[in-house]
Amino acid sequence: MKKSVFLGTLSAAALLAGVAGAGTLEDVKARGVLNCGSNVGLTGFGAPDANGEYQGFDVALCKAVAAAVLGDASKVKFVPLTGETRFTALASSEVDLLVRNSTWTFSRDVDLKFDVVATNYYDGQGFMVKKDLGVSSAKELDGATVCIQTGTTTELNLADFFKANNMTYTPVNVADDSEGQRQYLAGACDTYTTDASGLAASRATMPDADNHIILPEIISKEPLGPMVRHGDNVWGDVVRWTFFALIAAEEYGVNKANIEEVATTTTNPEIKRLLGTEGDLGAMLGLDKDWAKRAIAVSGNYGEIFEANIGSATPIKLARGLNALWTQGGLQYAPPFR
Amino acid sequence: MTFVSDAPKENFRLGMLIYDTRYRSLTIQVVVLVLFLLFLSWLVNNTIANLEAKDRTFDFGFLLNRAGYDINQRLVDYTNDSSHLRAGFIGLLNTLLAALVGCTIATVLGVFIGVLRLSKNWLVSRLMTVYVEVFRNVPVLLWILLAATILSETAPQPKDFRSTPEMEAAGEAPKASMLFGIIAVTNRGTVIPEPKFCLGREREACHTESLQPGSPEGGLGVIDLGIFKVSLNLLALLAVFGGSIFVNRRLVRQANATQEATGERPVIWWKSLAILTVPSMILLWVLGLHWVVPELKGFNFVGGINVAHSFTALTLALALYTAAFIAEIVRAGIQAISRGQSEAAAALGLRPGRTMNLVILPQALRVIIPPLISQYLNLTKNTSLAIAVSYMDLRGTLGGVTLNQTGKELECMLLMMGIYLTISLIISALMNMFNRAVRLKER
Structure with missing residues (x-):
């Protein structure tokens, strides 16, 4: 472990000279695969299932980002990280995105130079x-x-x-x-x-x-959320708004089953902007028009992801609590898509 | 008058650096050295550039910040208000303790097994062969995990020691009981009695007070050296025992002299025994030694010294593993001594045991020590596997929690490498001194 961390740091230092210039979004697009830092195994949040496929609440966010950026939710490489190795892996660009029950704290944000782009689970x-x-x-x-x-x-x-x-x-x-x-x-x-x-x-x-x-x-207070490297705001925006798209989808009743139907029939301009039938929000992010639609289509909106992985119907039986939408007394709130 | 003319003086030309064998090797060395230094400077430069690109600084100031976390095994005072530096120091002491105990057990075991492997008893020698082959051919991490698992899964939980009023009424005994009534082996650790001193205190009051956790050691007390505290009781005991050893050596020297002069060896074993034990015992009696026996209170045993299973598992597994290698080194050392030596000793009438102790082993040491050094170094470095069983060594504190909480990977890793390097070099230097003392003295 000691050696690998050190070698990681060292090779990161050596390799980063060339990488530092390009943005993560371009890197991911060029690579065609999203490297997502994930849990070694925490049932419901991020753990390999019987077929060795990663499943879970955090994993679903990685897949949504991959769908938004690359157009294919399966193009994610999950990198299992322990509590000790996760930040080194993110800092050294071994992963593009860390979604691993990581708490947003002052020192991680300011001193370790990471950006927690949103809070996908309010915990304690x-x-x-x-x-x-x-x-x-x-x-x-x-x-x-x-x-x-x-x-x-x-x-x-x-x-x-x-x-x-x-x-x-x-x-x-x-x-x-x-x-x-x-x-x-x-x-x-x-x-x-x-x-x-x-x-x-x-x-x-x-x-x-x-x-x-x-x-x-x-x-x-343990606000858990996806983390990206400090200073790469383009990439941070992509992750942040992909997550907000999932929240907004729940708020507007867009889910996995009805998304195609809603996209063609809706008259609500905000939903139209979200799903790309109106405006050019995707282009502003450096993505195409359908980015949010694809992200939502992978495993549904925030509420669906919650219920499918950690909700009351699963063995984990977590109540929505603070993680309910703001309209239902919770803290999950997406800024306007405008 | 004749002149002997010198050979024509050849002027130095640049091409000679390559074509002249006198200079060629020097040229190559200089070129390689320059390339190596260039590589090093590129490495350092690149690291600095990348740290700057990431807006990270390189400084050790974080070591003085509050650590904020707790460590379960502390040889000297530490709380979560102490600094990261202090936490690293605690980890270093834990590393050294594991290494010291591990090396001691490994040496004793290794020598025994190495000697027994050469035994003429078929069963004994085969058993030792099996031991050596099994232990050295399985990775040490697996042995550490196995030892920890066995200890934590088989020993009873602290609550199994409890005897409730209902159980007493039903005439049932608790599921587990203490070894000899004083040692509690639980699945968390082994709790052994702790020595406390009652010098100049009323006995009864002193006894009850010393049952409180965190009560002072008593006796002569401690002196605070700033970094850590030293027990004066222990110092006094060491001084008295050291004196006993000195007197005992004089006694043995006298006995040797008598034997040389008269051929009769005087019987001195009881005098030795008395000199070695009586003064220390008198001192302990004066200091008012008594043992605080662990007692189950709340969730855990209180009083006594808790030897956590993480420590036991780590040192035991490392010692057993390294003992297999040391056994082979000892066997090789013994077999390197010519058979004529043991035959000559037998001809002088020495019994096999004394032949081994007085003739073979001292000579074998010359062959044994150099490879033994590297085994000690291996064991010391292998203690960094401790985190696998939750033992907070240097790697667990400075290179684990501190590194994670502060995010100073480069600083922590460099510091840790520096410390391990220093420990290894010190062990190496000490063992080399010992080696010089025992090696064949040549003119």
């Missing part, structure tokens, strides 16, 4: 415990052993939370989600902490899911 950090531990609140965890993924914001929140509540704990720093689950299930730690959505996803894959509860306390 929670704790999961076994039912028979007899704990019903995170404030009762004084003296507990806590499994925590290393290289994440949750690691720092955890320290802050226990300090603020004047409690002590023993951290067990694990490299990724699967190792965290193994240690937690083996009883090597009393509680496993990560983003609440991640906990729900982990619990869904456990053989005895009913024996585990997620404690009510949410101890942090």
Whole structure:
């Protein structure tokens, strides 16, 4: 790991001399493939299915971007990244786009020089415990052993939370989600902490899911979103507006099933602009007219993607909550397509 | 008068740099050196250019910022308010601890197995062959993971040690009990009793207080060196024990002298034993040593020293793995000693065990030490696999969490490489000194 990170940095430094000039959008178009940084395996968000195809909430966004830019949702190469390797991979142009449950923080934005172009999931950090531990609140965890993924914001929140509540704990720093689950299930730690959505996803894959509860306390704000490199605004705009197209589609009732019909029959000028039958929004982005239509057609609008991957009908059973549209009391809001 | 004329002096021409064998090798070396330096400067220049292109700076100032994360194994004081530098230091100490313990176990095991592999007992020698072949032919990372998995999956959970009132009423014993009543082996770690001192304190009060976690060590206390604290109790113990060893050596020297002079070796083992143990024991009694036995409270055992399984698994697996290589080195070293040596020792009437200890091994050391150095270096560098079992070594703190939280890849990696290089060079230098001490003294 040490070596690969270093070599990555080094080769990135060596290779970037030539690459730095061209924009990511041109690079992706020239390459014909979108390199998307994805999770190593988090069910519902980004994990390979039985056929080895990546599926999930984050993955759907990568596919939508590929459809918008390249016209083919299958032209995505998913690069599995751990919490530790993700930022090096993005900074060194190994991936064009990082959609991997990554929290938008000040230092990642300003110091690490990444742009979080939108928030595709509003999350917060929670704790999961076994039912028979007899704990019903995170404030009762004084003296507990806590499994925590290393290289994440949750690691720092955890320290802050226990300090603020004047409690002590023993951290067990694990490299990724699967190792965290193994240690937690083996009883090597009393509680496993990560983003609440991640906990729900982990619990869904456990053989005895009913024996585990997620404690009510949410101890942090974790706005998760797609990240691109700082300074490449053209590419940032493409990703940002592809995501907003999915939100807007939900707001206007455009979904996978009715998109062709709506495109021909609609009289709403905003939907017409969105789907490219009026105006030239695509050209402004450096894409063609149908970019948003293709992006929505891949796996439907934001709501459809949510329900299909992590919604209440799936084993993960996440409620929309903060991620409902603004019209339904949530925070998901797309600026006007104009 | 005759003149012996000198050979005509040849003027230096530029072509001689290539065609004259006297200068050619020098020319080639200079050219290669220049090319190499050009490559290096290109590498550095390119890195600087790209860092600038990405608007990133290269400085180590982040090391003084607050780290903000916790580490479970701390040999010296550390909280999440400490700096990244301090966190790196904690990681370095953890690396050194794993390396030191690992090297010690590997050496002892390796020597035993190497000697036993040459045993005339068919079963023993074959068993040792199997050990060596199995351990050195499976990647060490797998051994580390196996050891960690076995420890965490087979040992009981802390709550299994608990005895509830209902269970007592039903006459049931807890599912697990402590080893000898003082050592708790859980699936998180092994909790062993911790020594505390009660010098000049009322015994009862001191006992109850020292059960509190984080209570001071007591006794002579500690002195704060700024970077870390040193236990005066430990220093006192080391001083007394060092004195005992010095006196004991004089005793042995005297015995040797008597043996040389008279041929009779005086019986001194009980005197040695007394000199080595009694002063230390008196000191510990004066300091008021008592052991804090771990106790189950809340989620975990409190009191005592928790040896996390991540440490045990890492050091054990590294030691077992490296021992296989050391065993081969020892076997090679022994087989390099001519058979005549052991025959001569047998002719003098030495028993096989003493032949090995007094004749064969000291000579074999000359062959053993140089390759042994590289095994120690390997083990030390292999400790960087620690993150696989959640052990927070240098790679886990400075090269893991700090690197990720600050995003200073280049700085952290360079610093870490520098530190590993320094550790390796120090080990190498120490072992080379030892090698000079034991090698054949030639005129």
